[in-house]
Structure formats: structure tokens, C-alpha cells
Amino acid sequence: MWMPTAECGMRTRFTPGPTEVPEAVREAMAAEQPNPDVEAAFAERYEAVCGKLATVYGTDHDVVVPGGEGILGLEAAIASLVAPGDRVLCVSNGLYGDGFADFVESYGGEATVVSAPYDEGYDLAAVDDALETAAAEGSPIEVATLVHCETPTGTLNDIGPVLDRLEDHDVVSVVDAVSALGGTPVPTDRIDVCLGASQKCFSAPPGLTTAAISDRAWDRMTERDPASLYTNFLPWRDVSEGFPYTHLSANVAALDAALDLLLEEGLESVFDRHERAARRCRERGREIGIEIYPDPERASPTVTAFHLPGEAESIRDRVEADHDVVLATGLGDLSSEILRIGHMGYNADVEKVDRVMDAVEAVVE
Structure with a gap:
């Protein structure tokens, strides 16, 4: 243990x-690694890691692990789900909540930011107003972003009431749970794209994004067919014929060892x-x-x-x-x-x- x-x-x-x-994780990363492009042993390890992550996430959604620090996941979620002109609600009371709006705008989406002061909780009345106003205008919100734990202020947001409202309006949800996963429960099965990373509560080295993705989110990504390779989750949906690019084999080994320690405990x-x-x-x-x-x-x-x-x-x-x-x-x-x-x-x-x-x-x- x-x-x-x-x-x-x-x-x-x-x-x-x-x-x-931990030492066991460092040792796993330092060990000889299979070639991720050609050796079946790596694909088997990757599949095992995704299964262990699904247990930590507590979800039946697909779990994928692209190579790239956690910010890759935040950007890839937007790049994969948002087309030019799409309306996106960014619910924020912190730096990372604000940052989602920058990604939305960089991919041509229309960001509606519902902000609260960094030392307060989410403004639910403003969330209601934004969703209802957009629907009344005939151009409803299609995607929404929020942050479970705002690491810069140590705030754990109560995301349940926001998810209730998003479900009522049939909005695809994206949640940054990077510094919550593995440290506190996350309602992953209520979230369409739930984002994590290796270097927080998993205590593995930085370098990997994790994401639990619902069928509804996959369908939306398929409809949009994102042009990017690197900031795109779609190529990770089925890696049975190979990975989109050379994976970080040592990082995957380290995450595998870290997850073993966590699940054993x-x-x-x-x-x-x-x-x-x-x-x-x-x-x-x-x-x-x-x-x-x-x-x-x-x-x-x-x-x-x-x-x-x-x-x-x-x-x-x-x-x-x-x-x-x-x-x-x-x-x-x-x-x-x-x-x-x-x-x-x-x-x-x-x-x-x-x-x-x-x-x-x-x-x-």
C-alpha cells in the first residue's frame, strides 16, 4: 500500500x-520502455492505464490519455467541440475559468462569460439568465465550461447546481477537474468532457492529459470534424490501429505505477x-x-x-x-x-x- x-x-x-x-513511480519512468509506435506491449499498457483511470474517474465514459501537459486538455476540449460561431458559456470565478473564454475566442466561438469574484462561488442567477436569454434569442448555448477546483485560489466549486442547469438546457459540459481528480470525488458521469492531468493528485510527472468523454461529446466532435491533429480528441477515440503521434512511453509507465499505488490504497x-x-x-x-x-x-x-x-x-x-x-x-x-x-x-x-x-x-x- x-x-x-x-x-x-x-x-x-x-x-x-x-x-x-513517489519512488516507485520514478523507478517505473526510468525503466526500459517499449517503442510506442510498434510494440504491442505499449498499447496494452495504455489500455490498462485508461481502465484504471476510468475507476478513478468513477465513470463508464471513454477515457483517453493524450501526450501533453494538462493545458492541452483544456484547449483540445474547445478545439474539438467548438466551431466558428458556436455560443459557449464560460462559468468562472478564477483564472482557469477565465482562460476557457480565451480558448473559445481563439477557435472562433462566441464566449459568454458569467463571472463571479475570485473569493465567491458561482453566480447561479447569472447562469440562468445567460442560458435563458440565449434560448429566447434563438441562438442557444451549445457548450459550457467550468472549473471544479480553481488551483490558484484553492477554491473547490460546487459544480452540481450548474450541471443541473446545463442538463435542463441540453448543453454539452466541459469541466476542468485537473486538481480535483484523485483527491476528492468528481461527478464525472454528469460531465461530457472531464479533464485531468498526471502531475496533480496522481503524483506522476507532468506530461499527460487525461479526459473522460461521453458519447454525446464524441458525436458533437464527429459532426465538427476538427482540423487540428494535436489539439483534437477525436484521433484518440480508437487507437486500435495506432496512436495519432508517438506517445510519451515513459510518462505512461509512470502514470500506470501512480494509479496502481492510488488504487491499492x-x-x-x-x-x-x-x-x-x-x-x-x-x-x-x-x-x-x-x-x-x-x-x-x-x-x-x-x-x-x-x-x-x-x-x-x-x-x-x-x-x-x-x-x-x-x-x-x-x-x-x-x-x-x-x-x-x-x-x-x-x-x-x-x-x-x-x-x-x-x-x-x-x-x-
Whole structure:
């Protein structure tokens, strides 16, 4: 069974992805690999990885694993589903939610962005209004995007009410679940394209996108016949005759090993471990006297963001220089406001959290 253990004498990296990679996963990646273009052993491993991912996703949808960091999945979802002129609803309260609209516009779609402040939940009334207005105008929303866990702010969004509304309006849903999958339950079977990546809660090296895709989403992609090869999920639907391009065989081996560790431990145990680590991190923060961003009730079990206006970057730098602990700050306008601690995957461990928070406490005080 995989359980996190201390690795004495090594730098402690507690960023919200890429995460620390267990030794067994590193060894799998370093092993001799089959040629992904010609050897059946690679295709067999890829098929096994997709099956294990389906268990983690908790879905009967098809699962595919293209070669490319997680952002590839976000762009490929739009490139595969959105044709010029298509109306797309982008529900956002964070950086990645906003970013979906950029992808929509770059592929010629018409993005309707329903924004909420980064420290608040989704604006459901505005979602209703956008869907109903578009339908009344005779040009209904066809695709919608949302983010389960906004990693830059540590926010776990309640996506269920939005999915309810999308189902009522027959809208194809795309969900960025990159920093939620493997750390907290995700309602994948209610989602048409559910996106993940290797370097977050799976604790494998960066380099692979994962996606669970519904039959309805496949049908829409087929109708649109996207021109791109790389930012296109369709070539991955059936790889029995070969892969669209040379796959990252070592990365697939690493993800395979990481999934074995996760499934051996058991998903419920994994989720509980993440909850315990998050709870301990926030308890220590309260003891130190630093506030959680945004609302503790909406904080993700995979990452904690502490609100340290004007101090986040200097604290991060001092923690690294004085204690050899690597943390992350916020992104964009929040880079000097938020200190982020990624207790996800291999680092979702109370003892590790305590060591990290000891370092933070020493610097803050």
C-alpha cells in the first residue's frame, strides 16, 4: 500500500502541482520502455492505464490519455467541440475559468462569460439568465465550461447546481477537474468532457492529459470534424490501429505505477487522507494567525491558499531559503496576496503538512 513517507535530507516541495513523485513511480519512468509506435506491449499498457483511470474517474465514459501537459486538455476540449460561431458559456470565478473564454475566442466561438469574484462561488442567477436569454434569442448555448477546483485560489466549486442547469438546457459540459481528480470525488458521469492531468493528485510527472468523454461529446466532435491533429480528441477515440503521434512511453509507465499505488490504497482512503491533510493545514494556519482564502467552507481538500496581502512572495522566498521548503504564491493579480500549499497526492499527509507549517510559522513569526 502506498502511504507517504518522509524522505530525509531532501528538499520539500509542497506546491499545488507538479507534486512530489513517489519512488516507485520514478523507478517505473526510468525503466526500459517499449517503442510506442510498434510494440504491442505499449498499447496494452495504455489500455490498462485508461481502465484504471476510468475507476478513478468513477465513470463508464471513454477515457483517453493524450501526450501533453494538462493545458492541452483544456484547449483540445474547445478545439474539438467548438466551431466558428458556436455560443459557449464560460462559468468562472478564477483564472482557469477565465482562460476557457480565451480558448473559445481563439477557435472562433462566441464566449459568454458569467463571472463571479475570485473569493465567491458561482453566480447561479447569472447562469440562468445567460442560458435563458440565449434560448429566447434563438441562438442557444451549445457548450459550457467550468472549473471544479480553481488551483490558484484553492477554491473547490460546487459544480452540481450548474450541471443541473446545463442538463435542463441540453448543453454539452466541459469541466476542468485537473486538481480535483484523485483527491476528492468528481461527478464525472454528469460531465461530457472531464479533464485531468498526471502531475496533480496522481503524483506522476507532468506530461499527460487525461479526459473522460461521453458519447454525446464524441458525436458533437464527429459532426465538427476538427482540423487540428494535436489539439483534437477525436484521433484518440480508437487507437486500435495506432496512436495519432508517438506517445510519451515513459510518462505512461509512470502514470500506470501512480494509479496502481492510488488504487491499492483505495479511493475512499485517498479522499479521507486529503481531507485530513487539508484540515491539519488550516488548523495550523489558524494557530499561526493567518487567514484562509477564500471561505473555509469552499476550500479544496487538495490545496490551501492563505491570504497574506503584500507578504506572500517574501514569505515563500524565506521559507525556501531558510527551510528548504518550496511553496507557491497566487497567480496574476494575486501573486503577492496568496501563499499556496499543495497537500495533494503524495503530499496529502498530516506529518508532512506539520513540517511545512513549522517552516511557515518560523518565518511568519
